[in-house]
Amino acid sequence: MGERILFFILAIVAILSAGGVVFSRNPVRSALLLVLNFFTLALIYFTLSAQFIGALQVIVYAGAIMVLFLFVIMLLNLGSPDAMPSERDLKRPLAYLIGFGILVTLVVQSQALLYPGAPQASPEVGTARVIGLALFTQWAYPLLLMGVLLTVGVIGSILLARRRAS
Amino acid sequence: MTLADFGWAIVRIAIMLGFLLSVLPLVIWLERRALAWFQNRVGPNRLGPFGLLQPMADAAKLFFKEEIVPASADRFIWALAPALSLFPALVAAATIPWGPNRLLTPVADVDIGLLYFLAMSSLAAYGVLLAGWSSNNKYSLLGGLRASAQVISYELGMGLALATAVLASGSFRMTSIVEMQAQPLWGVAPFLHNWLIFTPWGLIGGALFFVCMLAETNRAPFDLPEAESELVAGYQTEYSSMKFAAFFMGEYIAILAICGIMTTCFLGGYLAPINFSPIQALGEQGGFWGVLATITGALMPPFWFILKLFGLFFSFLWIRATLLRLRYDQLMNVGWRFLIPVGLVNLALLTVYVIWGWIPSLIGYGVAIALYFAIFGSRKPQRREVVLVSEAQPYRPKEA
Known part of the structure; x- marks a missing residue:
């Protein structure tokens, strides 16, 4: 309660x-x-x-x-955003449409999970040990790929922020 | 959760907050007197024995001061900022164990103890940043921007330093970190405790954490956000009366909390320097040995913790009285080019120890130190000219 x-x-x-x-x-x-x-x-x-x-x-x-x-x-x-020119194009209705679509998906999915007698996650599932074991054994390759992605992001931002040699 | 659990939780919170708030005047008095001694002055010594009541008088004075709100300030955020700087400081110490009794300490012995501290200390940037912005004063804004840039930069180094404690103990839980340090020193000297600072990785990690600790709490030599010679009083320029006092309290409580983390992770927490467990075993017989076992086992640990805490705080004062303030580019260089690489190498060599034992790890440390001196040792420090380029980052090395 x-x-x-x-x-x-x-x-x-x-x-x-x-x-x-x-x-x-x-x-x-x-x-x-x-x-x-x-x-x-x-x-x-x-x-x-x-x-x-x-x-x-x-x-x-x-x-x-x-x-x-x-x-x-x-x-x-x-x-304040009033200073920005308001653009009248497809972006705004498209944004509403996508947002509404995500909302509907979330509601439907959560309804599917909330049926009576749904399996409960064990309280241990959120500890650092369980998550670490899952990440570094079962999902090791996706994790490495994420590491590569982040490294690319870091190097890219350094390149962008670097002062031009004049 | 039963009613008894709930009651004990309230008791734990009351003890922690009571300690933090009641030790505050003492800490402020110590700061003023110790700084005075370092500078060959007398310091406040009039009110009460040794001037101990001076902080009370200061607080009473601040209560009666007029509160001046800047006309062009964003009033809501301006009033919110002191509270936002006090809140993370007050709750950050909640996972620190200060004694062996699990009913009284820590407030919450959670699985993510260290992460909780990192989360709360990362929220501390908001109070300063918002105070600087909402005052609508250029000095305040510069102070706030400097403070947040500094806190973000040094949080990485702090995380890497704390990761050595996590990796060495295999847990984020603060009590496990202390228990790991209760083992015999280097596995060979059973009468001493294996404090993390006595291991190579712990020594380097502890040194890094100490530097980050000074920077995170905006203390000298990293006190650029409130550099009075450049920025009046930085982000707290426009604050008066109790709002100023709230910033002041937040700063000192944050210092105590972070010293508590250093004590727990690197200096053995509430453990005594000597292992008293033989006395605990003798204490089973009762009588004289029983009394001695109670003293060493139950009464002394909080005393050791507080002793280490105040020792660390005194080192803060020592550094403040001794070192000069860094320049902005030096601050960023130390954070990004020194602390983070050293922390990463240290962590890698600790991993070598965990997997292959201490011989390869020590060889690795030797190689790393030799490489460092081979590459950087022969370099003479370059003289750099600085030019004023923009307001937020006043100094930058001149382009060659």
């Missing part, structure tokens, strides 16, 4: 903050609400006993990526 109440509180905060990200007129507040959203998402992971993923969610998304986002917003001192 307690867990369910906690889930609903977290879910409401997550949904409200996600809405705030889209509707806020101030880019810094948008970014802050996104941080709040990531943080509540991490707390939801914790309640699902996926503690490792929850901690990584905070470290990587809330702690590193969003700090960089805010950093750039503050450094460039972005104004």
Whole structure:
């Protein structure tokens, strides 16, 4: 019972903050609400006993990526989006369509998982040991490929950021 | 979770927060007095014995100060920032065990103890960054930007340094890390504890972590975000009254928390320097040995922990009183070009130890140090001219 109440509180905060990200007129507040959203998402992971993923969610998304986002917003001192020219093309309806499609897929999929008597994950499944064993044995090759991808990204960003030799 | 579990959790939280908050005036007094001694001054010595009540008087003064809100500040975020800098500091210590009694400590002995600390300390950047931005003051903004750039850069090095403790103990759990260090020293000296700092990887990892610790808490010589000669007071320029005090408290509590992590991961946590377990065995008989076993087994560990904690804090003061502030490009060079490569090599050689034992690992350390001196040892430090290029990064080496 307690867990369910906690889930609903977290879910409401997550949904409200996600809405705030889209509707806020101030880019810094948008970014802050996104941080709040990531943080509540991490707390939801914790309640699902996926503690490792929850901690990584905070470290990587809330702690590193969003700090960089805010950093750039503050450094460039972005104004409100009203200043941007509104483009009337296919992008916006297409975005609505894709977003709605993802929503429908998620709802349908979660309904399929929530039938009575669905198998429960063991509470051990979220520990660092279990995830590490899975990653480095069963999924070792995809992991290596991800490592290559990240290395390419790092080298590419260094190349882009390098000052041109004049 | 039963009601008793819940009650014990409340007790654990109360002890941790009570300790952090009640030791705060002492820490601030120590900082002022010790700095004064280092600089051949007297320091605050009027109020109370040895001036111990001075922080109380300062706090009372701050309570009655007028709070000035900058006219062009983003008021909500401006008020949120001190709270955001205090919150991660207060909760970051929750996984640190300060004694062997699992009912009283740590607050939560979770499987992801170290990751939890990293997560909370990575949130600490927000308070500073938002304070700098929302004040709408160029000095504040520069201080905030510097602070966040510094914290992001040094978090990587800190993670690599802490990874040595994780790899050596095979767990993120703080209590497992302490238990790993309770083994005999190098597996041969049963009367001593194998603190991680006594191993080569632990020594290098601990040194890296110590540097990162200074940078993460924005302390000298990495206190560029609040460099008073350039930025007035950095991100806290526009804060007065209790909001200023909140930043102040957040800074010191963060220092205590991070010193607690260093103590736990590298300095053996609450373990005594000597292994008292023979006395524990004798204590079964009761009587004199029983009393001695209680003292060494149950009462002394928190004392050792606090002793190590304050020793580390004193080293912070020592460094602050001794070293000069780094330049911005030096700060970034130390972080990216020194700490991270050394941390990676250290981690690789620790892996060699875990897989193949200590002989190949020590050979690897020898080769790595020899290579380092062969490549960099003969190089003389270059004199560099610096030019002012942009506001956020004031100094950059001049292009050759």
